[in-house]
Amino acid sequence: MAEKSFKYVILGGGVSAGYAAREFAKQGVKPGELAIISKEAVAPYERPALSKAYLFPEGTARLPGFHVCVGSGGERLLPEWYPEKGISLILSTEIVKADLPSKTLISAAGETFKYETLIIATGSTVIKLSDFGVQGADAKNILYLREIDDADKLVEAIKEKKNGKAVIVGGGYIGLELSAALRINNIDVSMVYPEPWCMPRLFTSDIAAFYEGYYAKKGVKIIKGTVAVGFDAHENGEVKAVKLKDGRVLEADIVVVGVGGRPLITLFKGQVEEEKGGIKADGFFKTSIPNVYAVGDVATFPLKLYNEIRRVEHVDHARKSAEQAVKAIFAREQGKSIDEYDYLPYFYSRAFDLSWQFYGDNVGDTVLFGDSSPDSSTHKFGSYWIKDGKVVGAFLESGTPEENKAIAKVARVQPPVDNLDELAKEGLTFASKI
Numbered sequence: 001m002a003e004k005s006f007k008y009v010i011l012g013g014g015v016s017a018g019y020a021a022r023e024f025a026k027q028g029v030k031p032g033e034l035a036i037i038s039k040e041a042v043a044p045y046e047r048p049a050l051s052k053a054y055l056f057p058e059g060t061a062r063l064p065g066f067h068v069c070v071g072s073g074g075e076r077l078l079p080e081w082y083p084e085k086g087i088s089l090i091l092s093t094e095i096v097k098a099d100l101p102s103k104t105l106i107s108a109a110g111e112t113f114k115y116e117t118l119i120i121a122t123g124s125t126v127i128k129l130s131d132f133g134v135q136g137a138d139a140k141n142i143l144y145l146r147e148i149d150d151a152d153k154l155v156e157a158i159k160e161k162k163n164g165k166a167v168i169v170g171g172g173y174i175g176l177e178l179s180a181a182l183r184i185n186n187i188d189v190s191m192v193y194p195e196p197w198c199m200p201r202l203f204t205s206d207i208a209a210f211y212e213g214y215y216a217k218k219g220v221k222i223i224k225g226t227v228a229v230g231f232d233a234h235e236n237g238e239v240k241a242v243k244l245k246d247g248r249v250l251e252a253d254i255v256v257v258g259v260g261g262r263p264l265i266t267l268f269k270g271q272v273e274e275e276k277g278g279i280k281a282d283g284f285f286k287t288s289i290p291n292v293y294a295v296g297d298v299a300t301f302p303l304k305l306y307n308e309i310r311r312v313e314h315v316d317h318a319r320k321s322a323e324q325a326v327k328a329i330f331a332r333e334q335g336k337s338i339d340e341y342d343y344l345p346y347f348y349s350r351a352f353d354l355s356w357q358f359y360g361d362n363v364g365d366t367v368l369f370g371d372s373s374p375d376s377s378t379h380k381f382g383s384y385w386i387k388d389g390k391v392v393g394a395f396l397e398s399g400t401p402e403e404n405k406a407i408a409k410v411a412r413v414q415p416p417v418d419n420l421d422e423l424a425k426e427g428l429t430f431a432s433k434i
């Protein structure tokens with residue numbers, strides 16, 4: 001089979017790939033130099049839409065509406081943008097073998113791709129219940145969500161099981177966003193997760209209490225402190241019930257599982273240095289192998305602000321790390337230098353009519369401010385994290401753009417505080433003064 005050669009190859013066609021492509025164009029990549037190879041059948045899009053407007057009964061998002069880079073207020077790169085720029089967008093092509101020493105990638109169909117510079121942007125895959133042998137986990141309508149094909153299966157199931165029952169397994173991002181999306185579709189929703197409160201990776205018990213109360217008001221039933229240990233199916237193979245470790249059995253027409261992600265780095269095992277479960281990269285997203293870069297979910301990188309090595313599975317970092325890598329590649333070719341990545345962690349989520357943002361680090365003492373009652377009409381509340389006498393993290397529900405900017409600034413500046421009671425009283429006013 002014919003071999004194709006490119007100066008630059010981006011492996012993966014998700015968020016990072018799309019933002020990298022835009023940066024390549026800005027930097028003046030020449031026609032024929034760049035290829036994006038993706039196993040997905042569509043051009044890069046804003047993945048966060050899949051767990052939100054893609055599933056809504058009204059105001060539904062569909063491609064080409066959410067191709068990158070609309071999610072950050074940028075130009076929408078339609079599929080035709082790529083050939084117009086002379087960029088080869090090679091879709092529905094899964095790479096099954098990577099050989100870094102010979103700079104070669106091989107697809108499932110046996111095509112060979114050569115590169116001079118590679119950007120690894122393979123993102124994450126879902127952890128499946130069948131990975132740890134949960135009985136019956138391969139029944140029909142037990143669904144996961146990572147790519148647009150998965151979202152289409154969910155849309156189909158929602159249509160087919162109108163007014164039916166769903167069990168959501170997992171209390172993290174997918175759990176919270178999908179419970180809301182299914183509830184909005186008038187599905188009867190129960191959520192099951194092992195921890196004492198939802199999203200323990202980020203939320204304090206106080207923050208979680210608001211969301212759990214709010215979800216309960218919306219009719220979502222929350223079952224905590226237990227896990228799914230098995231599934232029953234109908235004769236046609238469709239899921240019928242979820243068996244919980246505590247002995248309860250929940251009826252289900254649809255099950256959505258969100259029990260975490262795993263960075264897709266298996267292709268490169270033993271060929272590149274790893275750290276903390278990802279591919280080790282420097283402040284320019286260069287890996288241990290010359291001319292190989294890693295960005296987005298797969299990259300473990302120096303988080304300068306905290307002098308720590310971290311991996312981040314969120315869209316803002318996917319966008320920014322991709323841009324940083326491309327800038328670094330061009331600077332290097334031109335014998336110039338650029339500043340090291342200096343990232344301020346930023347995560348957000350939206351569900352029902354709620355919308356929160358978080359900036360910084362969630363370590364140290366916490367202070368809750370504002371009205372965090374699930375019955376509040378404004379539901380504007382937040383939390384600061386304080387470490388070594390400085391505010392290092394800030395969370396805000398239902399903030400205005402100015403207020404969100406203010407909490408971002410607090411997390412970046414890390415102002416000192418000596419009285420936590422005062423800080424709680426001041427709340428957002430503290431941030432707006434920084």
Ligand code: FDA
Nearest residue numbers: 012013014015016039047048095123296297313314315318
């Ligand atoms: P991404 O997963 O976007 O892209 C990876 C690409 O590589 C895919 O196209 C994949 O098919 C391809 N690929 C992988 N292996 C391959 C192979 N061997 N051959 C060819 N192609 C291959 N974050 C946030 O901050 N706010 C939010 O609201 C959300 N919402 C959200 C919803 C849902 C449903 C998901 C799954 C995730 C989010 N996220 C999020 C997380 C965010 O979307 C995520 O961090 C970024 O998409 C990561 O970008 P990457 O480019 O690293 O991977």
Ligand code: NAD
Nearest residue numbers: 169170171172173174175193227258259260261313348349
């Ligand atoms: P997650 O890590 O956010 O949450 C996983 C949750 O799974 C845990 O909180 C726990 O409640 C639960 N869990 C673990 N084992 C379980 C078990 N055996 N049974 C029941 N529950 C169990 O992961 P996710 O929600 O699956 O999200 C997957 C990926 O997608 C992550 O990278 C995430 O960052 C990304 N994502 C992000 C957003 C966002 O940023 N708004 C939205 C959707 C997805």
